[in-house]
Amino acid sequence: MPLIALCAGDGIGPEVAAQAVRVLDLIDAKHKIGFEYVEAPVGGCAYDLYGTPLPAESLEKAKKADAVFLGAVGGPKWEKLDYSVRPERGLLGLRSEMDLYANIRPAKMFAPLVDASTLKREVVEGIDLVVIRELTGDVYFGKPRGVEKYEGGKRGVNTMVYTTPEIERIAHVAFEIARKRRKKVCSVDKANVLECTELWREVVTEIHKEYQDVELSHMYVDNAAMQLIRNPKQFDVMLTGNIFGDILSDEASMLTGSIGMLPSASLNGKKGMYEPIHGSAPDIAGKGIANPIASILSMAMMMEYTFDNGPVAREIENAVAAVLEKGFRTADIYSAGTSKVSTTEMGDLILKELK
Numbered sequence: 145m146p147l148i149a150l151c152a153g154d155g156i157g158p159e160v161a162a163q164a165v166r167v168l169d170l171i172d173a174k175h176k177i178g179f180e181y182v183e184a185p186v187g188g189c190a191y192d193l194y195g196t197p198l199p200a201e202s203l204e205k206a207k208k209a210d211a212v213f214l215g216a217v218g219g220p221k222w223e224k225l226d227y228s229v230r231p232e233r234g235l236l237g238l239r240s241e242m243d244l245y246a247n248i249r250p251a252k253m254f255a256p257l258v259d260a261s262t263l264k265r266e267v268v269e270g271i272d273l274v275v276i277r278e279l280t281g282d283v284y285f286g287k288p289r290g291v292e293k294y295e296g297g298k299r300g301v302n303t304m305v306y307t308t309p310e311i312e313r314i315a316h317v318a319f320e321i322a323r324k325r326r327k328k329v330c331s332v333d334k335a336n337v338l339e340c341t342e343l344w345r346e347v348v349t350e351i352h353k354e355y356q357d358v359e360l361s362h363m364y365v366d367n368a369a370m371q372l373i374r375n376p377k378q379f380d381v382m383l384t385g386n387i388f389g390d391i392l393s394d395e396a397s398m399l400t401g402s403i404g405m406l407p408s409a410s411l412n413g414k415k416g417m418y419e420p421i422h423g424s425a426p427d428i429a430g431k432g433i434a435n436p437i438a439s440i441l442s443m444a445m446m447m448e449y450t451f452d453n454g455p456v457a458r459e460i461e462n463a464v465a466a467v468l469e470k471g472f473r474t475a476d477i478y479s480a481g482t483s484k485v486s487t488t489e490m491g492d493l494i495l496k497e498l499k
C-alpha cells in the first residue's frame with residue numbers, strides 16, 4: 145500500500161492540506177490505489193505538543209513513508225523561540241535528514257491567469273518551465289564558514305563546494321525530467337569566475353553524453369536571471385546549484401502570478417516531500433480564503449514523481465485548469481468579472497471536475 149506522511153503544519157497549512165487530501169481521496173477511490181496516511185506533526189504545532197519542531201517519531205514516519213506532504217510551517221506565535229526550535233528548523237531538518245537533494249519547482253502559466261502576472265501577456269503566455277535546484281550542497285553547507293576577527297575588524301566566510309557525485313546525481317535528475325518534457329536542459333553556472341562552477345559545467349557536460357536525445361546549453365547565472373524576465377519561454381528545464389537555484393526559482397515562480405498557485409517537490413530518487421512554495425500566511429490563517437491550488441498541484445507532482453502516474457497527475461492539473469477556465473478564483477487571484485470562492489469551495493469545484 146502506498147504510504148503518505150501528512151505534515152499539515154501551521155497557519156493556513158492545515159486549511160490547504162485538507163483540500164489536497166480530499167483530492168487525493170477522490171483519486172484513490174476512482175483509481176482504486178489504496179493510499180494509506182499517517183499524521184506526522186512538524187513545525188510550530190509539533191513544538192506545542194512535544195517541545196521540538198521535528199519530533200523523532202514524525203521523522204521516522206516521514207522516512208518510512210513513500211511520500212511526505214507538508215502544508216506550511218511557522219508563524220508569529222513561535223517567532224521569539226530560540227533559532228534551534230523554530231518551526232522552520234523542523235522543515236529544514238526533514239529535508240536534510242531525508243537527504244532530499246533535488247528540488248523541483250515548475251512554473252507553468254494557466255491561460256486564464258495570464259493577466260495576473262506583472263509581466264506582459266506576450267512574454268508570459270504559455271510559460272512551462274521547471275527549475276531543478278540542488279538542495280543539499282553549495283555555500284549553504286560548505287566549510288569553512290562563519291564570522292571571525294580579522295585585521296582589527298571581522299570577516300565573514302562561506303565556502304562554495306560541490307563534489308563530482310553531488311553534481312552527477314542532480315544532473316541525472318534534470319536530464320531524466322527533460323526526457324519527459326521538451327528535451328532541453330539549460331545548466332546555470334558562473335564558470336567564468338568560480339572554479340566550483342567550472343567543475344559543475346564539466347561534470348554536467350560529461351553526464352550529458354548519456355542523454356544525447358536531450359539538448360544541453362550552459363548559461364551564466366547573471367544572464368539567466370535576465371533571460372528569465374526577457375524571454376522565459378526559451379526555457380524547458382533549468383539546472384542549478386543551491387544558491388543560484390534559490391534565487392532563480394523565486395524569480396521563475398513570480399512569472400506566473402500568485403504564490404498560492406505554485407507546487408514543489410524535493411526528491412531523493414522516488415522518495416519525496418511535496419509542498420506548496422508558500423508559507424503559513426498568518427495574515428489570512430483561519431479566514432477560509434487561502435488558495436489551496438498550490439497544495440493540490442503538489443499532490444499532482446507526488447503522483448508523477450513518486451508514484452510514476454503521469455496520467456493521474458494530468459487529471460488533477462486539468463481539473464484545476466477547468467475550474468480556472470470557468471472563472472472561479474480565490475481572493476489572491478481574483479479579478480473583476482470572475483467569481484470569488486473560499487478555500488473549501490475551490491476544493492469542492494476541483495473535486496466536481498475530477499468526478
Ligand code: NAD
Pocket residue numbers: 156160215216217218219220232235403404405419420421422423424425426427428433434435436438476
Ligand atoms: P507566506 O508565503 O506565508 O505569505 C506571503 C503572502 O502571500 C501573504 O500575504 C499571504 O497571505 C500570501 N499567501 C501565501 N500563501 C497563500 C495562499 N495559499 N493563498 C493566498 N495567499 C497566500 O510568507 P511569509 O508571510 O513571509 O511567512 C509567514 C510564515 O511562514 C513565516 O513564519 C515563515 O517563516 C513561514 N514560511 C514557511 C514556509 C514553508 O513552510 N515552506 C515557506 C515560507 C515561509
